[in-house]
Amino acid sequence: MGRKPTNNREKLIETALELIWLESYNAVSVDDICKKAGVQKGSFYHYFPSKAHLALETMDDCVQQHIAEYEEMFSADTPPLERFRKMVKFITQQQKEVSAQLGRVCGCPFATLGSELAAQDEGIAHKVTDICSQKTVYYQRTLQDLVEAGIIDKNTDTQAKADEIFAFIVGQLIMARIKNDLKYLEENLEKALFDLIGVSQQHYGSEKLRA
Amino acid sequence: MGRKPTNNREKLIETALELIWLESYNAVSVDDICKKAGVQKGSFYHYFPSKAHLALETMDDCVQQHIAEYEEMFSADTPPLERFRKMVKFITQQQKEVSAQLGRVCGCPFATLGSELAAQDEGIAHKVTDICSQKTVYYQRTLQDLVEAGIIDKNTDTQAKADEIFAFIVGQLIMARIKNDLKYLEENLEKALFDLIGVSQQHYGSEKLRA
DNA sequence: ACAATATTTGACCGACCAGTCAACTACTAA
DNA sequence: TTAGTAGTTGACTGGTCGGTCAAATATTGT
Numbered sequence: 001m002g003r004k005p006t007n008n009r010e011k012l013i014e015t016a017l018e019l020i021w022l023e024s025y026n027a028v029s030v031d032d033i034c035k036k037a038g039v040q041k042g043s044f045y046h047y048f049p050s051k052a053h054l055a056l057e058t059m060d061d062c063v064q065q066h067i068a069e070y071e072e073m074f075s076a077d078t079p080p081l082e083r084f085r086k087m088v089k090f091i092t093q094q095q096k097e098v099s100a101q102l103g104r105v106c107g108c109p110f111a112t113l114g115s116e117l118a119a120q121d122e123g124i125a126h127k128v129t130d131i132c133s134q135k136t137v138y139y140q141r142t143l144q145d146l147v148e149a150g151i152i153d154k155n156t157d158t159q160a161k162a163d164e165i166f167a168f169i170v171g172q173l174i175m176a177r178i179k180n181d182l183k184y185l186e187e188n189l190e191k192a193l194f195d196l197i198g199v200s201q202q203h204y205g206s207e208k209l210r211a
Numbered sequence: 212m213g214r215k216p217t218n219n220r221e222k223l224i225e226t227a228l229e230l231i232w233l234e235s236y237n238a239v240s241v242d243d244i245c246k247k248a249g250v251q252k253g254s255f256y257h258y259f260p261s262k263a264h265l266a267l268e269t270m271d272d273c274v275q276q277h278i279a280e281y282e283e284m285f286s287a288d289t290p291p292l293e294r295f296r297k298m299v300k301f302i303t304q305q306q307k308e309v310s311a312q313l314g315r316v317c318g319c320p321f322a323t324l325g326s327e328l329a330a331q332d333e334g335i336a337h338k339v340t341d342i343c344s345q346k347t348v349y350y351q352r353t354l355q356d357l358v359e360a361g362i363i364d365k366n367t368d369t370q371a372k373a374d375e376i377f378a379f380i381v382g383q384l385i386m387a388r389i390k391n392d393l394k395y396l397e398e399n400l401e402k403a404l405f406d407l408i409g410v411s412q413q414h415y416g417s418e419k420l421r422a
Numbered sequence: 423a424c425a426a427t428a429t430t431t432g433a434c435c436g437a438c439c440a441g442t443c444a445a446c447t448a449c450t451a452a
Numbered sequence: 453t454t455a456g457t458a459g460t461t462g463a464c465t466g467g468t469c470g471g472t473c474a475a476a477t478a479t480t481g482t
Contacts, residue, residue, distance in 0.1 A: 001480040002428025024327045026237030114389040115323045116235045164403045171382025178325040192375045196407045213458025214448045
């Protein structure tokens with residue numbers, strides 16, 4: 001019943017992601033989003049009770065796509081080191097695409113948003129924290145596999161190390177955003193990540209060399 | 212000549228640092244800053260041509276203090292590993308103090324500001340980039356000393372590794388801010404940093420064990 | 423045909439935004 | 453004394469902010 005559903009809701013979410021990712025939450029107005037999405041303001045507030053709610057739903061939408069990718073990259077039948085390699089490639093590739101689409105390096109939308117709104121909007125800060133934990137689970141499982149394969153120190157605190165990996169990637173992406181430059185990500189991220197994890201040089205190459 | 216100078220200018224800079232560090236650039240208005248500093252708006256614009264100029268001067272002020280601390284921590288007569296240890300202690304301590312003073316973990320003001328305004332204000336983004344390079348110089352010099360002391364791999368790309376260290380610390384501080392939690396910083400930063408640098412376990416302790 | 427519902431429209435609101443300005447005050451140098 | 457200047461004051465502007473609303477418009481089930 002009721003009027004035919006349109007894709008206005010999706011258009012708003014998509015547009016919000018673009019604008020907020022490129023600029024920032026507070027720099028983008030509801031009017032900006034509506035204008036770019038071609039949707040009237042009244043419709044905006046028909047779908048979302050507030051700007052913050054739109055941001056939350058936008059994050060949900062974005063994280064869902066991410067998780068799908070992560071499930072694939074971190075599937076158990078990929079050798080553990082290869083999972084991290086895939087992830088690094090994915091991150092680099094995604095940054096390249098978004099940079100081409102939006103005109104500058106944008107970094108990690110969750111980190112940028114979380115950092116901006118940490119003290120301003122509890123709901124958003126909490127959601128970002130959730131997303132982070134969600135991702136570190138993949139890292140931790142993989143680190144455990146690396147321990148079991150004898151590739152990294154068996155005394156590794158995998159929970160702590162997973163958080164470190166996440167923070168490291170966030171830091172690299174923030175810096176790439178600030179400097180508007182991807183070259184460092186492209187050249188060094190994988191090697192730096194392996195250093196942090198404690199993968200010895202002999203394992204940098206193919207995992208097939210090992211049992 | 213003219214009227215007796217007041218400390219209004221300094222009050223504005225100090226207040227701006229507090230408010231913007233705690234919240235964000237766009238979340239804090241000129242009126243907020245004036246009100247908290249007890250300065251009239253007209254006086255604000257007597258000292259600063261715009262809000263962005265105040266932010267720039269605030270960063271200058273803040274970085275100057277930082278550099279003074281870094282000069283001391285990274286002085287050549289401190290053993291290189293000890294320099295990093297001092298820095299970790301300094302960062303942790305500073306975060307604790309600011310957290311107690313402002314009521315929450317605030318992270319790195321440059322990274323937060325840089326990330327927020329990367330696409331919005333070129334001047335500020337550029338200044339942040341400058342500050343970053345300034346700090347990595349200390350890291351690079353220290354890494355070089357570690358190479359020469361035989362403590363880390365002599366093939367280390369010290370320039371790249373210095374950038375990695377910086378990004379890693381930025382990431383940790385951003386995450387501490389988002390999660391409003393310092394415990395990870397306190398417990399693991401030093402060890403994680405040494406892993407990233409590639410300091411072998413045998414050097415984790417006192418440097419006196421080595422030549 | 424008609425009632426119920428879902429969606430759209432765009433004018434409208436008060437609050438707040440960054441920034442302006444002319445008058446005013448306190449100080450100094452001549 | 454007085455001219456010049458550095459600093460202060462607070463009312464003011466035009467524009468933008470997030471958000472509201474009543475009316476219009478489709479679409480459905482009955």
